Amino acid sequence: MPIQESQAQAAAPAWAEAQSVTADYLIFYSSRDAGGKLWCPDCVAVEELVAKTFGPVEGPAGVVVYVGQRPEWKTPSNPFRAGPWHVSSIPTIIRTRDGARLVEDEILERLSTFVRE
Secondary structure (H helix, E strand, C coil): CCCEECCCCCCHHHHHHHHCCCCCEEEEECCECCCCCECCHHHHHHHHHHHHHHCCCCCCCEEEEECCCHHHHHCCCCHHHCCCCCCCCCCEEEECCCCCEEECHHHHHHHHHHCCC
């Protein structure tokens, strides 16, 4: 299934949208700037691998959720840091069926195995 992008941002209504996602995987990234660039260098580092993994029609269902711009993300009250997902670092990929996750460099090292488990 092609990768989808949630319209979720750090605002409360969007957080409710992220909670109701039915995809197999949630992919938490930094938000994009006006030029379309992710501000987080770790997110940029995994973006191509994530697109290759979740982009094809036969790939697993994944939804990208943007956590906000840098000042929003760095705020301890950012709603993505709270339950049910408890995201503490980006990028983070969470398998929704069991809550298992890969964080930062783990994505580059283990994503292909993780999506087959």
